[in-house]
């Protein structure tokens with residue numbers, strides 16, 4: 784596939800970039816149903832990181848689907864391609880020394896595993912935003928469940944499209960049990976306890 788293409792080594796190394804930013808990069812991969820709280824918690828984590836002078840970037844499902852992935856639908860095949868591309872982008876950002884936060888439903892285990900395999904060992908941190916479907920549907924922040932129940936949206940995750948929950952996530956967040964601040968703090972503590980950041 785990549786015939787006649789030669790990989791260039793950068794003159795500024797990955798270690799140089801990490802050293803400059805005083806942090807160890809990683810990819811915090813938030814996964815969960817629509818309305819589970821991926822964006823909300825990821826934003827709260829990024830704010831804590833920013834206030835701690837860390838360097839990060841948040842990739843969010845809705846935003847990326849407006850640009851890079853605006854050619855993709857919600858068919859199974861397109862969701863696979865969506866996550867493949869995001870994985871590649873996350874890898875580049877992490878290589879640049881950033882702490883990447885990604886908030887995509889990413890419903891398929893094999894796709895999440897593929898992103899994990901793409902990254903250097905230990906860099907992929909799966910964050911399961913575990914919220915029961917009934918609660919997501921009650922929250923319905925964008926009115927999408929209502930539309931899906933009315934038959935206006937097809938292949939909606941959790942209704943007529945599958946969600947394969949993570950079996951061994953590094954971080955398990957139960958949003959029905961804890962508030963946003965506590966959940967964000969839990970993620971930041973994981974980063975601190977595993978040597979990604981200093982606080």
Ligand SMILES: Nc1ncnc2c1ncn2[C@@H]1O[C@H](COP(=O)(O)OS(=O)(=O)O)[C@@H](OP(=O)(O)O)[C@H]1O
Nearest residue numbers: 817818844857862865887888889890937938939940
């Ligand atoms: N059919 C269907 N199923 C699920 N979600 C839908 C659908 N159609 C539109 N949306 C909106 O798109 C957001 C999910 O995009 P993602 O790129 O995260 O999805 S995926 O990872 O490719 O499954 C999702 O955003 P979040 O609610 O933030 O998860 C929805 O707002």
Ligand SMILES: Nc1ncnc2c1ncn2[C@@H]1O[C@H](COP(=O)(O)OP(=O)(O)O)[C@@H](O)[C@H]1O
Nearest residue numbers: 817818819820821822823922924958961962963
């Ligand atoms: N403990 C909690 N954690 C995260 N979100 C919560 C919590 N309690 C209530 N919410 C609300 O749930 C909604 C989650 O929406 P959002 O973050 O957009 O989810 P997703 O990105 O997974 O679709 C928001 O309106 C948020 O305020």
